[in-house]
Each structure stands twice: as C-alpha cells, then as structure tokens.
Amino acid sequence: xxxxxxxxxxxxxxxxxxxxxxxxxxxxxxxxxxxxxxxxxxxxxxxxxxxxxxxxxxxxxxxxxxxxxxxxxxxxxxxxxxxxxxxxxxxxxxxxxxxxxxxxxxxxxxxxxxxxxxxxxxxxxxxxxxxxxxxxxxxxxxxxxxxxxxxxxxxxxxxxxxxxxxxxxxxxxxxxxxxxxxxxxxxxxxxxxxxxxxxxxxxxxxxxxxxxxxxxxxxxxxxxxxxxxxxxxxxxxxxxxxxxxxxxxxxxxxxxxxxxxxxxxxxxxxxxxxxxxxxxxxxxxxxxxxxxxxxxxxxxxxxxxxxxxxxxxxxxxxxxxxxxxxxxxxxxxxxxxxxxxxxxxxxxxxxxxxxxxxxxxxxxxxxxxxx
Numbered sequence: 477x478x479x480x481x482x483x484x485x486x487x488x489x490x491x492x493x494x495x496x497x498x499x500x501x502x503x504x505x506x507x508x509x510x511x512x513x514x515x516x517x518x519x520x521x522x523x524x525x526x527x528x529x530x531x532x533x534x535x536x537x538x539x540x541x542x543x544x545x546x547x548x549x550x551x552x553x554x555x556x557x558x559x560x561x562x563x564x565x566x567x568x569x570x571x572x573x574x575x576x577x578x579x580x581x582x583x584x585x586x587x588x589x590x591x592x593x594x595x596x597x598x599x600x601x602x603x604x605x606x607x608x609x610x611x612x613x614x615x616x617x618x619x620x621x622x623x624x625x626x627x628x629x630x631x632x633x634x635x636x637x638x639x640x641x642x643x644x645x646x647x648x649x650x651x652x653x654x655x656x657x658x659x660x661x662x663x664x665x666x667x668x669x670x671x672x673x674x675x676x677x678x679x680x681x682x683x684x685x686x687x688x689x690x691x692x693x694x695x696x697x698x699x700x701x702x703x704x705x706x707x708x709x710x711x712x713x714x715x716x717x718x719x720x721x722x723x724x725x726x727x728x729x730x731x732x733x734x735x736x737x738x739x740x741x742x743x744x745x746x747x748x749x750x751x752x753x754x755x756x757x758x759x760x761x762x763x764x765x766x767x768x769x770x771x772x773x774x775x776x777x778x779x780x781x782x783x784x785x786x787x788x789x790x791x792x793x794x795x796x797x798x799x800x801x802x803x804x805x806x807x808x809x810x811x812x813x814x815x816x817x818x819x820x821x822x823x824x825x826x827x828x829x830x831x832x833x834x835x836x837x838x839x840x841x842x843x844x845x846x847x
Contacts (some may be wrong), residue, residue, distance in 0.1 A: 490764045496696055499703055504691040515707040517812055520713035523722045527706070529684055530718040533602045533674050539617060539667045541674070544653040549672025551650060551666060551843045558637045559630035559701055560586055566623065566669070569595045572840035575765030576676060578775040581773035586631030592739070597766045600759050602674040606824035607654070609755045611725060612745045616670035621662065622811035638662045646846025678761045682832040694832065701829025709785070713812045713827075720833065727753040728785075729809040730770055734795035736770060743805065752798075764834040778827045783786040786823060788815035 502510050508526050515831065516524055535541045552558065556565040569583040570576045574658035577597040582590045593609050608613050613619035623629040624637050629830035642646055653657045654668060683702075686693040694702070705711045714722055725742045731753030732738050755771045768777045775784065789809065796807040818826070 486647035496699060500694070500699055502689050504597065504686055504689055504694075504701060505690045506507050506687070508687070511626075512703065512707065514712045515708065515710055517710065517713050519811065521723055522723075523716075525717045527712070527716055528687065528718045529721060530600065530678060531601070533677060535671070535674060536615070536617075539619040539670060541671060542654065544674050545655070545668050546651070547641070547672075547673045547843070548650045548654040549668035549818075550668065551647075551845065552641070552669050553672055554842045555641075555845055557644070557845075558624050558632060558665075560636075562630040564630050567842070569623075569629070570598045573837060575599060575604075575762050575837075577766045579767060581768055583629075586599065586627065589628045591628050592770050594768060596758065597762060598673050599762050599766075600675050600678055600719060602677065603717075603723075603759065604721070604756070605723055607757070610742050610745050611756055616673050616722060618667045620669040634662045638665060641665065644846050647812075650699045650846065676737050679835045681761065681835050683829075687709055695828065697825045697828040699829075699833050700822075701827070702703070702832075704818075704826050706798070706831055708822070709816060709818060709826055710812070711785075714757045715760050721757045723757065725751065725812045726752040726812065727755075729789040729807060730751070730755075730772065730774065731807050732772075733798040733805065733807045738798055739771060740798075740800060740805065741771070743800075749803070749805055750808065753807040759806075760830060761833045762835065764831045765837070778824060778830055781828050782818070782823045785813065786816045786818040818828055 492776060499512070502512065505511075508528060511526075514524075527599075553566045553570075556563050556568070558565065564585060569578050571578055571584075575597050576599040577595050581593065581594060585591055596609065603795045605621040606612070607616065608622075613622060613723075621634050623635050631728075638660060647660060648658035651660055651664060655664055682698075684694050686702075705715075714724070716722055716724055721775075729824055733740075733753060740752050742754035742756075743749070745751075763769070764778060767776060767778070769778075769781050775781050783840055798805055
C-alpha cells in the first residue's frame, strides 16, 4: 500500500514539474503568441490586448516633450505655493517614496479636510485615459488644474495660483527655457505639469525580465500566479495591456449605494444611470506599493483584494440602490465579478505574481523652488 502511495505521489510530482517547465518555457520565450490562450469573457474581447511591456510614452502634438518643460513641471509639482495655504503641493499626496501616492485611505487637503476618494498613483498616468476614478478629466493637462482648484485639496483658484507663480522672479527663466519666453499662463502650467507626469513611468520589473527570456527570474509560485491571472482567475477581462488596465469603467459592487460612504462614481460625470457605481479600472503595475486599494481605500492588503474577487463580492451588506437628486439609481455589478472559488494557494500565487509588477523605489530629489 505504501509503495502504491509513493508511486502515485512521485507521478503527480513529475507531472506538476513537467507542467511548470512547459509554462516557464512558453511564458519566458519572448514570444507572447506562444503563451497559453487567455480565458476571457466574450464582453471583454473587444477591449482586450495582451499583457506585456509598457510601450513608449506618447506626448500630444500640442504639448511635445522637452527636458526643460519637464523640469518646470517637476518644480511646479513640488511647489506648495500653487495652493491657497501655500503649504500643499501636488507632491503632498503623490509622494515618490510612497509609489507616487500617499498610502492613506483618504488624503488630507486644505484646512486638513479629508478627501472623498483614495489618491491614485500618478505613476504610469501617461497610459491612463481618461483620468481620476470617475474619468472626469480627458487629459493630464486638464487633470492638472483640478486638484489646485478643489476645495478639499489645494483650495486655490487657478487664476490666483497662476498669478502667484508669475510674481516669483525665479520662475521666469524656467518658463523661458520651456516655452520661449517668460510669460506665465495657466495653460503653460498645465502643460508643464502634464509633461513631468508623463515621465513618471515604471522601470523594468521582474515580470519584464521574465517574459523577455530570463526564465529563472520567476519562482514556481510567481509563474503559477501569472498563469492563473490569465486563465482561471480571469483578471485579464479588465487588467490587460502593458499598463494592466483596459482603461474602462466597471462596477465591482463597492459603491455603497444607500449607505454611509456612498459614491456614485462615473455617474457623477456622465449622468447615465447605468454608470452608477462604476469606477476606472486601475493599472496594476506598482500595485504592491500603492495601497490601500479600491476607490475608497477600503482594502488594506493584496490578499484581501484577491479574496474579494475570488468570492465574487456578493454585496450582501449593501442596499444597492439610492435616490440622488430625485432619481433612483441602482448598483448593477459587472458580470465580470463572479465567484471564482480560488484556493488559498492560488490566492497566494496570484499575489506573488502581482508583486513582480513592482519596481524598486527610486529616490527623487525635490527641486530647489524658485524665489
């Protein structure tokens, strides 16, 4: 009996080892066409593109890249004088040492007011369209003015902020180098900050090394996590492309309609009832550095996030409906969110894979502010 058991165990081990060796060879081949076919929901197919390396950043025709413009944008990004109190900079909520976020559930802003959503990282924001959890900004240029003017964030009128910058003599030379003359305008401020933000891009992660041919870069658990991500876990329905997001909006059942903390999400922008409770699908690169997660920062570990999707979020504690400005709105959870029933081992393997999308923290030296 013992010999039969040992033989079976050894056979299972050899089969598993052979399967892993085959997966390792395929995924590290440098040719995604050789990878196993992903498991996709039919509704996800039109918006799908294979995961892989981040492409080169594309700069708009009306705001091309220049090193001088990026330097000006970086300086403005770290300058608290754009705020009403002269104490809050863009970098206050987007700290480079914290994955260009702030690792808080909600950020503090003007007069120590709490924000209403978790601050998204600006890393890889060049690939995000549109911007913010609700997609209210169509470009980084448009986005850059919004935190400055938001009463809960920096609390300053953009024209007043522009005037303050224009009065700082040291900015004249920076604007001249970036734009050809010393004129300070809110449009130029937006273009400079957007240019800088487009330079904040992930470097080479372990994932990139592995798919480029470094077969030994991944452990067996990381390899299985990658395979699960593309197959059983069905993460690829929403998190695809080199950015690991389809840049669409989904309702995963976290809007808390009718409860404390209610957030109507995308509906507040489009006014379409079907958009109630929808939020932008975030990119997953650097995810291990940018917690807490979800639009309301409600999840404090990657394990918790994966368990949430494994269970299909039954919404058992939510009313799923609310009345807003006389209109009844209902939470219609995405069909992508369904019971997956992942094992504890599979959850651990998925987390191991997600951590391979993270790069080392790079120390960013804040610029000297003009006087």
